[in-house]
Amino acid sequence: MKPLHAAALLLAAALVGCAVPEWQKPGTPQAEVERAMGRPTQTEPLPGGGERLLYSRQPAGQQVYHMDFDAQRRLVRVTQVLTLENFQALRNGVDTRDSVRRMFGPPALVEKVARFHGDILTYRILDNGEPRQAHVHVDPAGVVRRVMFTDERLRDPDPHR
Known part of the structure; x- marks a missing residue:
């Protein structure tokens, strides 16, 4: 078998086992979703006894999915939350490192700069198809x-063009 043909077969086999969050149907049992999607990045309790599974594609990807389940452990909705609007909705002086992490999961990068005393949580996002970064400045108190x-x-652009 030629190496290229073998690589194509391996890629096809890997893709068959991949589950895409957007393809999960409402009403699907949580155990079935977890079997298809694998272990979530984190879980969060929801009001009324439900649970949110968060699947992050950070640091390389630009998506974080909330998969919300009701108290009967049935999928209610799938939402991609790494959006410009969701980051713009953060409230300076009110939101915290914990609330940011509950919403967006772990950042792609945690940085420090000289002109801000605290951490900068960097998330990779898409804004109308354009790659951008959202930088959330969190002070030492976690605000x-x-x-x-x-x-x-x-x-980098080709310098010879």
């Missing part, structure tokens, strides 16, 4: 102080 956005350069 969100600022949210900033930058474009993400995935590759």
